[in-house]
Amino acid sequence: MLLVFFFVSKVLHILPSRFEAFKSSYLLLNAQADKSLSNLSDSLIMHERNVTPVHSSTSSSSSEAMFAKSGQKSGSNVVAKTSGDQSVRNHQRNAQVCKYCSGKGHWLKKCSQWINDGKPPFPARANDTSGCSPQVNVSGCSPKLNDIDSEPKSALLADCEQLNLVTSSSDQSWWIDNGATKHITSNREWFHTYETFSKPNYVKAAGSRVTAVGHGSIEVASFVNGQLVKFDLTDVWYVPGISKNLFSVVAAHDKKPESRFYSNPTFCKFEADNRVMFTGTRSKNGSLFKASFETILPEPQVNAVESSEIVQLYHERWGHVDKNHVRAKLAELGLKKRSQETKTNSSNPCQFDKVHRETFEKRSSTRAVGELLSGDICGPFDCSFGGRKYLIVIKDNYSNYRNTFVEKEKTAAVVSCCVREVLFKAHALGHQVLEFQCSSK
Template sequence: MEIKKCQSMCILSSAVEYSQLEYLITCEIASEMWSKLSAIHEQKSAANKLSLMTKFHEFKMAPNDSIAQHVAKIENMARQLKDVGEELSDVMIMAKILGTLPQKFSPLVTAWDSVSEANQSRANLIERLLKEENRLANFEVATNALATMKIQERNGAVNNSTVSKTSASDSKRGKPAKKQFLCNYCRKKGHTEKRCYKKRDDDRTKREINNSTKDDNTANFGAFMVLNSDFATRVLQNDSKDVWLLDSGASKHMSFHREWFSELDENYRESVSLSDDSTCEVRGRGVIPIEMFVDGKWLDGKLEDALYIPSLRKNLFSTGVCTSKGYTLNFEANSVKIYRKNLIMAYGIQQNNNLFRLLFKVKNTFEANASSVGNLKLWHERLGHINCKSLSEMVNKNLINGVSLFDNAKFFCESCQSGKQHRLPFKTKEKCLRERKVGEFIHTDLCGPMSEVSIGGSRYFLLFKDDKSSFRHVFFLKYKSKTVQKFKEFEQLVFNQLGTRIKTARADNGNEFLNDEMLDYCRLRGIMLQTSAPYTHEQNGRSERERCEQSSNVRGQCYCLKTWQRAFGPNQ
């Protein structure tokens, strides 16, 4: 008997953690050890039961929880109550599940009352809830898509009616008619190239080759399907990192090649789940220009809303995105064809691992355009949206080497109108005579803070402009408190390069100029600091115009390129 008692105590001692042994030192038999451990860890007191019961009755479904997660939490609390001696029946558990469901499950709760008692089991309830959750998810997707289409149609109708009402009211009041813009694409008045319906239609049907009748197209399908066996062999021998694979499980087109994107929004963030339950971080979304091999020719195309995922080692073409845009996929023995309006738009062949490889190749988005011949609109955009009249004069006078214009036709630049709006200057009757030397009279102004921080972390730029030569110098600042330091650097730069001391500096009434450090430095160096009247930027017109010109050029390029504005300064 004594041996069995010692064996029992040994088994219990060896089964618990070392930190729990101090509670068992005074125990003489195994039953005493078990009773002490039960009293410490089971906590079957009335207070613990009350706490668990209160938690169970006050529990509500979290907004982001699925049905499976919600049911699991309720069953876990019921199991805890059972461990402390308060076992709950299936009816109470089912009542708790139904009572904590969101409002959208109300039809199912009502229908559950009509189910016979024999079929009112917990397993049957959970099964019905999961089916209802899937049905509601699909219904919400379809409803959101329909609502989006209706909003877009309503906005288009409102815009059209607003334009017609405005023009009619202006004509009644005797106001002059608004300027009719000329489209650079269709050469018609009344709209810009950005809103040209002809351009949209041409882009939509660019790849739809339909030079013959419908019967001829049907008869020529065989010509589209024929592939040379040598060509197919060469395609399959390409590097697997540079090919596109057809994937029915991909929600969007995906690639890990950053250099393939002609347009990329790097602020876009998302996570993608893979088949092995791992996740990949999306680092951007954009457009990839491609070429598709059809009927012995390479046709231009592009993949929109493609995801940039650096950790993904394959390029995936989503069949879901393809079918949602009206395309049809036809799988055969060793090939797949993508149709649209009875025309084959793309072709793919089967690999040895049964995956389908599409006959795509990506255009090189970094090809340098070395041509120096172009129209006025092209060079206007290349040179930062400068004045077209000045550009034409510089080209005609051969002031720009290697540039020639074959078309000087006037055009309307919407980007300039959006990015170069400014206040009109004061009208002066006489001009100031500038008989000063270069570097003696300086105009300065600080611009910022910018709405976007630059890549280098700068939020301001400080402009200096010489009154005599109109030479400008710009400093990029992270903090406006660095203004005085940059002024000292510029003053030393002028003296070292020109041998001239700054005599007068004109600025506004900003605190970056009117502070003790700046005033003491100007007084020590003999520099006269002139300031404009408060809230009258026009009195400091030269620096203000220069600042507006630089800012508007950057904004014009951003509007034209449809890009973000964080690259306004260097990496300082």
């Protein structure tokens, strides 16, 4: 194996200067076990086919030699191509690589392994460009303009099927990519502000589509000439399936049109607002520039007044008092609310909250129906098939007649509807309700 690596390194070393981008891509994206002479040969052939323009002058004479075959239908001509065109077409079909099984000679839609696996949606078809957005050049090379506008002409990598995008996120560094159109990271905890995309967005990386979940801003800092420089990266895309954190020079220029990016084979710097914001370094004939700035993690913020865990904790510590009372007491202790955060659901019932209910005042016994009604809500019980789990009881203290209602939820609107129904029945029977007592729990 060591001897094979030696020959592969020797072949890469003697390649002409026009293969510098290929060498960077091959060393960066191929695993150690895949670096063989046969793999290198196939990658070089694929690189030549994708990058080198195809001149059609040599085959123009053969393509013009077509004949019309008549006699099947009147006025119809069947056009046939020459054997030269057929051989070219067969050669191109044999050179195609399946996006699913990496086999040659067939497309994804004719892949038997993909069909047997139930036609999973990933990876997407090569000709499906719907929903594609920013293009990520993992090789570190700046693509041409016509390469960005047309997907089949992009030719980002020579052997992109060997790329494993989902890797460990232990790499906390930022890498400068001239070909990327968006800042990209796979670390969700770095965002100071974050917003999820309303519809799916995708990133093109080495011929594959990776889903972008959301975007936001990240604060970074770098030391330049002994001074600390802090700045924000805005519109950073969160892509869990990418392995490196990429800084887009194009996106930085769009944010600050007066900025400048300078580079040589081993050093680069980015200037904005008449000062150097950060620098980058790389080894000669290496891959991407490694940026000098580092990420500033956002400080963890806990809203004790609105946090459901804190409110529930003090609700239990203070004898299961009402949660609105708990919030008021926590605010008196100096834990202020945040206006942008919504309140947690305080309508969840507590089995012990009626312990704090005060007793009603003593009164003489009733003498007629409707003189005094008492109401109470019990539950929650086990849900019925209809989703009902609360029992509302309204009792007449003179006749001990009880009206019961089984409801789905415990809200003021539901309770008031039940009370109105009882009052309507009493009025229909000729009784007048004088007083109704109940607890607010």
